[in-house]
Amino acid sequence: MLSYRHAFHAGNHADVLKHLILFAVLDYYNRKDKPYWYIDTHAGAGLYDLGGDMAQKVGEYREGIARLRQAQDLPPLAAAFVAHLAAMRLPEHAGGTLYPGSPWWAQSLLRDDDRLRLFERHPQDFALLQQSMRHSRRPRRSVLADGDGFSGLLSLLPPPPRRAVVLMDPPYEQKQDYRKAVETLAAALKKFATGCYLLWYPCLSRAESSGLPDKLRALWPDNYLRAELHVRAPAADGFGMHGSGMWLFNPPYTLAAELENALPALGECLRQDGGGHTVLEYQLR
Numbered sequence: 001m002l003s004y005r006h007a008f009h010a011g012n013h014a015d016v017l018k019h020l021i022l023f024a025v026l027d028y029y030n031r032k033d034k035p036y037w038y039i040d041t042h043a044g045a046g047l048y049d050l051g052g053d054m055a056q057k058v059g060e061y062r063e064g065i066a067r068l069r070q071a072q073d074l075p076p077l078a079a080a081f082v083a084h085l086a087a088m089r090l091p092e093h094a095g096g097t098l099y100p101g102s103p104w105w106a107q108s109l110l111r112d113d114d115r116l117r118l119f120e121r122h123p124q125d126f127a128l129l130q131q132s133m134r135h136s137r138r139p140r141r142s143v144l145a146d147g148d149g150f151s152g153l154l155s156l157l158p159p160p161p162r163r164a165v166v167l168m169d170p171p172y173e174q175k176q177d178y179r180k181a182v183e184t185l186a187a188a189l190k191k192f193a194t195g196c197y198l199l200w201y202p203c204l205s206r207a208e209s210s211g212l213p214d215k216l217r218a219l220w221p222d223n224y225l226r227a228e229l230h231v232r233a234p235a236a237d238g239f240g241m242h243g244s245g246m247w248l249f250n251p252p253y254t255l256a257a258e259l260e261n262a263l264p265a266l267g268e269c270l271r272q273d274g275g276g277h278t279v280l281e282y283q284l285r
């Protein structure tokens with residue numbers, strides 16, 4: 001059963017955290033003159049119309065990317081992220097209200113010899129992804145698959161250039177996504193120990209979510225980074241997402257210092273009540 005549609009949430013605080021960290025990682029990978037693969041296990045539709053019915057239904061982007069675009073005096077990483085978004089060449093669109101999903105952030109940063117491998121299982125979002133990637137800078141350097149991104153990732157490892165950035169961004173509508181994410185990352189690290197792996201996860205008042213950091217830390221304790229952006233205090237009834245996190249295995253060694261500045265600024269900009277806070281934890285080899 002596939003009911004999740006990212007268009008309802010595009011550009012929200014969770015997208016901002018995820019895409020900012022993805023931006024920082026790909027920027028770092030571009031500093032070395034050696035090609036790499038970008039593998040997106042849960043790619044979504046690629047582009048989202050923030051003026052469209054789905055995004056407008058709750059308007060989550062208003063408390064996400066819309067706030068960041070208005071912010072002043074941002075630290076260098078956040079300012080570079082906003083500037084890159086403003087300069088991104090998006091397809092012509094009547095409202096000018098398109099927001100890039102992770103495949104589009106990646107295609108805007110990858111170089112000629114780098115490659116994209118994208119998985120998306122929802123039939124409608126897969127069709128939208130195909131359509132949107134036709135307008136990308138490198139349509140022939142992207143391979144799209146309408147299958148399961150967890151097993152798809154393992155089938156690609158180790159990648160031919162022996163350098164890769166992997167984004168795993170499941171919807172977690174089904175509890176099994178928590179288990180599959182951990183199991184797949186464990187298997188991926190066995191097949192390709194030097195890859196840079198990024199996992200997005202929601203911060204919720206339920207055991208699967210709150211117990212995830214301990215499981216991830218135990219998996220690869222020597223070289224990881226955890227960044228969480230809690231935009232509000234957990235609801236009294238325990239429902240809803242009060243924040244989200246990104247967990248990285250083998251992060252760029254520069255990222256922790258960049259986030260020491262950028263993450264508190266994001267927290268300041270995106271918090272919705274006095275319970276908002278950020279978490280930055282890392283262990284680097």
Ligand SMILES: C[S@@+](CC[C@H](N)C(=O)[O-])C[C@H]1O[C@@H](n2cnc3c(N)ncnc32)[C@H](O)[C@@H]1O
Nearest residue numbers: 006042043044101102120121122148149169171
């Ligand atoms: C959170 S959205 C992805 C958003 C995207 N990564 C971005 O940042 O723009 C999760 C996507 O995963 C898709 N999906 C769910 N289960 C999947 C699976 N096992 N393999 C591949 N895609 C899956 C959903 O249809 C949905 O489009």
